[in-house]
Amino acid sequence: MKTRYANPYVVGALLGLVLLFSFYTMGRGLGSSSSFARIATAGVNLVAPEHAAANTYYSKYLKGGRSPLMAWLVFLTLGAGLGGLFSAFISNRVKGEVIRGPNIGVSARLWLALFGGILSGFAARLARGCTSGQALTGASELAFGSWVFMFCIFAGAYATAYFLRKEWL
Amino acid sequence: MGPLYKFGWFDFAYSLQLAGLIGVFFGFLLERAGFGNARKLVAVFYLRDFAVLKVMFTAIVVCMLGLLFFSVFGWIDLSKVYLLPTYIWPQIVGGFVLGMGFVIGGYCPTTSVVSTVSGKLDGLIFVVGMILGSIIFAELFPLIETFYSSGSMGAVRLSDVLKVNSGIIALLASLMAVGAYWLVEKVENKLGDPETLPVGSKKVKLWAAALFVALGLVLAVINPDRIVAKRASAHVEPKPKTEAVQKAPPKPAEPASSGAVIIEDEGC
Numbered sequence: 297m298k299t300r301y302a303n304p305y306v307v308g309a310l311l312g313l314v315l316l317f318s319f320y321t322m323g324r325g326l327g328s329s330s331s332f333a334r335i336a337t338a339g340v341n342l343v344a345p346e347h348a349a350a351n352t353y354y355s356k357y358l359k360g361g362r363s364p365l366m367a368w369l370v371f372l373t374l375g376a377g378l379g380g381l382f383s384a385f386i387s388n389r390v391k392g393e394v395i396r397g398p399n400i401g402v403s404a405r406l407w408l409a410l411f412g413g414i415l416s417g418f419a420a421r422l423a424r425g426c427t428s429g430q431a432l433t434g435a436s437e438l439a440f441g442s443w444v445f446m447f448c449i450f451a452g453a454y455a456t457a458y459f460l461r462k463e464w465l
Numbered sequence: 466m467g468p469l470y471k472f473g474w475f476d477f478a479y480s481l482q483l484a485g486l487i488g489v490f491f492g493f494l495l496e497r498a499g500f501g502n503a504r505k506l507v508a509v510f511y512l513r514d515f516a517v518l519k520v521m522f523t524a525i526v527v528c529m530l531g532l533l534f535f536s537v538f539g540w541i542d543l544s545k546v547y548l549l550p551t552y553i554w555p556q557i558v559g560g561f562v563l564g565m566g567f568v569i570g571g572y573c574p575t576t577s578v579v580s581t582v583s584g585k586l587d588g589l590i591f592v593v594g595m596i597l598g599s600i601i602f603a604e605l606f607p608l609i610e611t612f613y614s615s616g617s618m619g620a621v622r623l624s625d626v627l628k629v630n631s632g633i634i635a636l637l638a639s640l641m642a643v644g645a646y647w648l649v650e651k652v653e654n655k656l657g658d659p660e661t662l663p664v665g666s667k668k669v670k671l672w673a674a675a676l677f678v679a680l681g682l683v684l685a686v687i688n689p690d691r692i693v694a695k696r697a698s699a700h701v702e703p704k705p706k707t708e709a710v711q712k713a714p715p716k717p718a719e720p721a722s723s724g725a726v727i728i729e730d731e732g733c
Contacts, residue, residue: 301499308523323468353603375488380579383496412570413594423559436528441551452564
């Protein structure tokens, strides 16, 4: 059976209100990608604290004497996990599986997921944000760079899509 | 007046709880839209299902209109809202690579979290990849530091770059969103699967589109920038700008940053 999800316009409008609430209460928008950089930093700091302290980028997250994980966006990401789980649970969508097109094997799909994840993790740090922290948040504030960034995401994806049609279609 | 945190309504510990709550709604909505499923997400890049674009544009326009109207009503001080600084070159390259990562991996950072919790192994692997990508970035940081800070324009808005007021930009953004909806629905109806595409009344859609454009039009007429500037000059103390700008672009002189503490990675 095919799934028909919630109407994207309704979801979008509600998401806009959540974002507005975040701006109103906190003076900042949504985001998540730096949570992963913080997890990475926490890991490196655990294994090799001197190395982490010597690196300009890790030490950015180690400032303030707090754990790099005691950060606003880390808690937001944890919340997003809970909210996503709740939504999937009430619709019976919690299921162990690998999402892939009919023409690709499981291991190939997982390697591509890993590679795409690495690219995204790197790119989000380079651009100082991801689809939510940079594109969604920045664009609603009408930040110039965020609009450029958002159109570049679409450009990069559309330029690549043709070569990956076997993965999805 | 908002943002409440910047005016000392609550402390850091409470802000973390609030982050969890906001996150719950965020994750819930993403999963509702089907964004825990990579095939649903990437369908936008194969012109089959434009849910990603619709959710993004709608959220942006609703929040943009909300922020501008709130600031006109004096409910929020936009100068105290963190504005992401523009570093144009890394943003262009980063956006392009993130888009590639999106098609290759099937997710973007937040949607991969939603995917992981709903049991998708590919989502979890994507998360692992992002952590590795962050480590690679940090390890290579000395090499890319120059590029990372290139093209700095400060915390500029579209209105600063295009030299028109925010109201006009709001109207253009609303028009762009409505135009995009119209276009993508045409494409979708041709290439998409009618069994999975959203159902919706045409009348409601038309009214909603008209509301977007009407609200944008109101902003374009009243010019929110003028109203905010007028209110600021009515107060005795000059309004402190909190944007963490290192190199201010050539625009009207700004008071030095003061007031709220801005942590560098406040954006994402």
